[in-house]
Amino acid sequence: MLKEERHQLILEEVTRHNKVRSAELCRMLKVSEDTVRRDLKELADQGIVRKVHGGAVANSLIPQEYREHTIDHIGQKRAIAEKALSLVQDGQVIIIDGGTTNFELVRLFPESLQATVFTNSIPIAGELCSHHGIELFLFGGKVLKNARVAVGMDVLHFLSELYADICFIGTRSLHAGLGISTTRREEAQVKRKLAEVSAQVVALVTSDKIGTLQPFRVVELEQVHTIVTELPPGDPMLKPFLDRGVEVL
């Protein structure tokens, strides 16, 4: 195995878990501890990781608290949110699902916007509390703590009595053939219902999620009216969606 390959893998591991143990790497890469140590030293000299006794940690020694703010692909997400902003209008009833991209969207809501928002996301609700023009409703239920959203029968029940003009659906995976899918059944149920009661369904999604698949189907592509990505609408990656009649921003 090439040294560069090892460095690549180490980097992957360290960005993924924020730490690495030398012993683990040693097993993983099938090289001696010395080699691992030397690799780590090189990466440390480049300032990419910080070497500690027993392994290395990601060089963002910014405490956990800030990690919430260091959202992946933040630039992309903000660009998407800006495009999506053109879809919301005064007087609408808007459903906003969880997810960091959607969070960026509500942060961009102008102070002048007058609308009614329903959400199952705790951070989004918190953010909108300080927005004067928004009338805010929260879906209650069991909370998925990692996603910070409510799920369960109560949400479904609440939704069954609702009609919305537009729904921004959080999107983990988007596939031209198979539509939107996600990692948890409860989440999928809720998302499906969100889409069902909305006149327009919008998916804000970074391009790295396009073409991927998760175990639980949310909705078919036919039920998605608009997708917004950071790519220009003409990008070949988006061709399949345009062909199927989806609006692409």
Place this chain on the structure above:
Amino acid sequence: MLKEERHQLILEEVTRHNKVRSAELCRMLKVSEDTVRRDLKELADQGIVRKVHGGAVANSLIPQEYREHTIDHIGQKRAIAEKALSLVQDGQVIIIDGGTTNFELVRLFPESLQATVFTNSIPIAGELCSHHGIELFLFGGKVLKNARVAVGMDVLHFLSELYADICFIGTRSLHAGLGISTTRREEAQVKRKLAEVSAQVVALVTSDKIGTLQPFRVVELEQVHTIVTELPPGDPMLKPFLDRGVEVL
């Protein structure tokens, strides 16, 4: 576990609760007390925390005064929350109403606490999302943006199917003759229901609210089992409550 990891976790804990007990860390990190002590010493030497007997406290870069002003009477509220902490136990079903004093209470929840929490408060839900031991349920409904709580029929409906061991009720006004009252009818409705379905009703309240009155009645004093203030239980201000058989911490 890497030493750096421990340091990270300790830091998280200390920024979260503003303090940390060595014994707690010891359980949490599965290392000996000596190791914890050494960790704390290192962090203290770096000026990140301040070591005190029994643990460490945050060495806040933000001057104390600033924080004092962000929440009124923060010192009092924290003192109250600390007293109230003795009321919560593993395995309980806990309802927590909104309010800054209640927020301080959940911030003090030890990492080891295992319980089921129901809340209508968005900030409290957000805080508890990063608490491993808590199973969290959120009451949905219309959001009162200034209080950041959900109210309305949906909350009442949710509550009608629930029994809780203990309820911490947010208290704007507490009067020995007339019980708890508040400024909005919708809030009062919800609070009354919260109290109704709970075996023990606790009011965390700063002394400046004692004897005041608001337009909407929440519950009579007979329905309040425990009140917690920053005053010593023997304070004459609390005499009327003791006389009426309310437990006072």
Place this chain on the structure above:
DNA sequence: AAAAAACACGCAAAAAACTGCAATTTTGTT
């Protein structure tokens, strides 16, 4: 004042890191 909890110091075992060195592979040049 007594008991309990927290602390500090030193020690020893284990793990990890460093050092120098030799074997092997890669690279560059004639």
Place this chain on the structure above:
DNA sequence: AACAAAATTGCAGTTTTTTGCGTGTTTTTT
């Protein structure tokens, strides 16, 4: 192709770091 220089890798021995434990001291609580 041939050969030398450079880089890479693993090994053995030594040093450093980490960690838990025992012992005794200090601090806190009752």
